[in-house]
Amino acid sequence: MSTEGFAPPPQSPAPATVSGRRSFPGARSVAALVLREMATSYGRSPGGYIWAILEPIGGILMLSLAFSAFLRNPSLGISFPMFYATGMLPFLMYSELQGKIASALNFSKPLLAYPTVTFVDAILGRFILGVMTKLLVSYIIFGGIMLLEETRVTLDFLHIFESFALAALLGLGLGTITCFVFTRFPMAQQAWGIVTKPLFLVSGIIYLYETIPHPYQSYLWYNPLVHIIGIMRKGFYPTYDANFASPVYVLSIALISLALGLLLLQRYHAEILNR
Template sequence: MSTEGFAPPPQTPARGTVSGRRSFPGARSIAALILREMATSYGRSPGGYIWAILEPIGGIVMLSLAFSAFLRNPSLGVSFPMFYATGMMPFVMYIDLQGKISSALNFSKPLLAYPTVTFIDAIAGRFILAVMTKLLVSYLIFGGIMLIYETRVTLDFVHIFESFAMAALLGLGLGTLTCYVFTRFPLAQKAWGIVMQPLFLVSGVFFLYETIPDPYQSYLWYNPLVHVVGIMRKGFYPTYDASYASPVYVLSIALISLTLGLLLLWRYHAEILTR
């Protein structure tokens, strides 16, 4: 039977072909941005990753020496380094993430001229590397303290990872929003830096939320990092309830900031990059 005039049926693309064409370049771009970030942030100076570990250790040592001079025991447990590490590490994760993501567009601006690299790739690359780095640093610091000191802690990994996840999402959300604000309005970055300077003092790093008298305690509740630190300490000290901590509140701030930041960047990133 003649087949003249009959066109062959359309070829169905193999599974993953269409999505692969869209996602694979993005994955390659993110991987390339991660390698560039590693070389730039940690590879330019000798011992770059060592400094990433020594910086929080220095803060923990200073707090431990300062408060152990006039306090017999920390507010929780028997180890000053462990108590301050449980406050310092989630705080450092948030600070590092928010700072790196807020400057993602400026950092990767030359590469964003290529059509295969998007602003989402730039944000994702910095986010992934920062989270991996801070988790590794936290593991080394917590493990080292438990080996050197008698801590008498009981690890609850669910709450520990919950705290880190909240800190990471909060850093991602506020970092994405401030990424738009800082690149569109450069003076806002200086104002943000001034406002954030006392953040370390009011985030529960070296005190317990319950020890703050009213009405200041009710004011501190609106600082999302107080909730993040409280849940982290709940993961190390089983007697600590942290009933005030609200993951829903922290995630609401993180997701609202992330959504708003992504919408603003999607709408205006072309204008920002041409400046």
């Protein structure tokens, strides 16, 4: 049969071209969400970022004044502000990231109607800004304490960054899975708030893990924040071993939570957004 008069079928674009085209809108979406988050979280009130610094400083000062009134020295070192800062700052890195990411879908719901913006973009935007902000705040507070007080600490940057990285990953992992749970089952958010209220007291911020008597010490070991704070203090106090701290344990919880949360959001995010 003659093939004259028949046009060849249209060729589909090469996969590499398609993936290349899609990567740039994704990066632009994340950048736009970061800028939007900066404007809404820190640009609406006077001071903005100043309050992000003053809030943890206020907490550290209150703990320092309260415990220095009846203790001669903190559990490690000679500086009460430094001891409590090494506990509070990694705790805040985790808790604020978890809270921000857990509400990422509700916060960015109007933008998720656009095909170029995905739920992953919404999570990444809050994660990136949260990590950058907390690292900057921690740098200012740690640096200020070392300038204003005699601390006698020796910085081990490997352990310091390890602690912050684990805190950020734990916040990302638990934030992602609670993002699904909170948007799918709104009442779960109130239950989570009640259950996690005691975290500040049971994470080793105001005491050392080793000072807790048995059997309560073995129970506290399962709190991943105890490990993160132990690693942070190891990065400031070279005589502190923190041999109980297991980065593998924290990393396992963070990655399992992240994988499960992403799978559930991938499966149900369209249904959640259409409510």
